[in-house]
Amino acid sequence: MSDDLDAIQAIFFEECAEGLVAAEAGLSQLAAGSRDPEVIAAVFRAVHSIKGGSGAFGHEALLGFSHRFENVLDALRAGRLAPTEPLLQLLLQSSDMLADHVAAARAGAPAPADEAVAAQLDAWMIADPPAPIDTAPAVATQEDEFGFAPIAVSFEDFDAPALPAADPTTAWSIRFRPSSAALANGGEALLLLREVERLGGEVLSCDCTALPPLGEMDPEGAYLLWTLSAPGELAEDELRDCFDFVAPDSLIEIERAVERAPEPTPVEPVAMVPQDPTPPPSPPPFVERRQSDRGESIRVDLAKLDGLLNLVGELVIRNSILADRLGPTEQDRVELPQLSRLTRSIQDMVMSLRAQPIQQAFNRVPRILRELESETGKKVLLEVSGEATEVDKRVVERISDPLTHMIRNAVDHGIEPVEQRLAAGKPAAGTIRLSAQQRGGRIILRVEDDGGGINREAVRARAIERGLIAADAILSDEEIDQLICAPGFSTAATISNISGRGVGMDVVRSNIEGLGGRVEIASEPGVGTSFTLVLPLTLAILDGMVVRLGGQRFVLPLQSVVESVRPEPGQVSALTPDSEVIELRGSYLPLRRLAEFFGIRGAEEKPENGLVIVVEDGSAGQVGLFVDTVDDRREVVIKSLDQNLHPIRGLGGATVLGDGSIALILDVDAIIGTAPAVRQPRELAA
Structure with missing residues (x-):
């Protein structure tokens, strides 16, 4: 595989990660009771985008599972399936399995065992009745596949001869011409044509008239225009799905192949009038441009931003050296204050480019909780706040492991079993509150549970047994609580997939201190425990x-x-x-x-x-x-x-x-x- 294709595939996997985040967020909203059609559509778009790219890069296992997943979401979106609790649980499991598929494809590892989940998806599709046939007049529409405002274009809006209503069984006519940008971004036309053929389509012709002489040809240019047909029973969305990753300046025309009625010929023309040789304009077909009114964006390698930030740092240092060597009068003469303000503006701009919402780290938590509920038999509710708080990209990346350990610790050691909670007069389901807020130059990240609190007697006894403290040591409650962050410390009676190996809170402390932060622990027996991470807002x-x-x-x-x-x-x-x-x-x-x-x-x-x-x-x-x-x-x-x-x-x-x-x-x-x-x-x- 060439370096260029590797780079393009890396972008695809980044988009997969974003799609998985969007799907997880949307499914969590549905599980919480939301029935907003836009939420369902957002989940569908995320899975659909992953499916489209997986086929282009030859990830067959990922393509097959995402296609099953997409089919069920499409039925849910169309109202043919109701968002019942069993279906939503299956969709959450499917989202987890899709994440495993993406991870396996990215690592070049064997695909995960998805047979059980895939069989359940197929079972729901068997129960799904066929979609009703729409006999409404032909209206070309673009579904909000990319978050753009929906567009509807009716043929009646144009000053052209009236067209008869299109028969839904009439074949589709497709004209496709990729742009140079599409080819540069890996939009291989042959793969797109094969995708249409897979749906039953056929290439009718290829217009080569735009090809220049060989000596004038740009090897990276795009000159060909294909005309295709597709079965009329296909939905327009299915055809447009084939062109998801095409650059926005490409030509994509999809319309029903409806023949125009012949114009009546006058029997006795009164006079001969010179005719315009140019044929009358035909109704403009729907042309997909995908231009966002929210502005354009590009992907930038984080290493480049790091390099830019280092250069800004060197500029700050040189500015400081000048300030030390020049007196106040000389500083004004060389406009040093203006240079300082300009440096600060550049720094603020670079930091804004590196800023990421901490939601990217939070989005992993629902899946972790689902796995822990399955392993422990406990019931846990999650409350999240402050997920829009922005921090440096490096901070987001490096708090993922500490956050995972704290969540697992809260469920395994904090939240009590259902019977014990009911006996204590608590709700059967425990609650974990995950929050983030900015306070001055710090980010405060807190994980709280309403469990039984830290068993300080057990912690002290295990610390004495491990030789961490002397048997006669006098420690405050706070000092005992901090013992759980000691390397290799664990109070678990048995080793399990969740705990007992002595690896957990010590990882949290070391990672957070490595970021220049600290860990605070507060606990009240019978009420719960709170872990607070105090992190720097910026590392620059x-x-x-x-x-x-x-x-x-x-x-x-x-x-x-x-x-x-x-x-x-x-x-x-x-x-x-x-x-x-x-x-x-x-x-x-x-x-x-x-x-x-x-x-x-x-x-x-x-x-x-x-x-x-x-x-x-x-x-x-x-x-x-x-x-x-x-x-x-x-x-x-x-x-x-x-x-x-x-x-x-x-x-x-x-x-x-x-x-x-x-x-x-x-x-x-x-x-x-x-x-x-x-x-x-x-x-x-x-």
């Missing part, structure tokens, strides 16, 4: 405040900063030997000395000689961070520490400053997550 560029600690420079993300304060004598006081607070406008905020947090020597110790930067987190509230001084505010490029260092709590990466030196970027959420809660004055007095 941020606005930062450059601070000093003992002669070393760090970058504090600006989106977390509320204000900076130079404390007066007595404004900072100690609660215990290990905790301090700062009084600020009648309230007391916890104070963290960053030099002590990182073990840096030589830092300022007296609060009145340093600065307190007040930062805020959605869960911990406001906390004061004590630093020596603030140097500057800069836009910095984030460089990952993963390839050279293991994840370090409190650090989110590194950057290159304008003078070429390296500064570490602080992870504010991780730092203030270890701070004590905010105390009010009356609590201090007590």
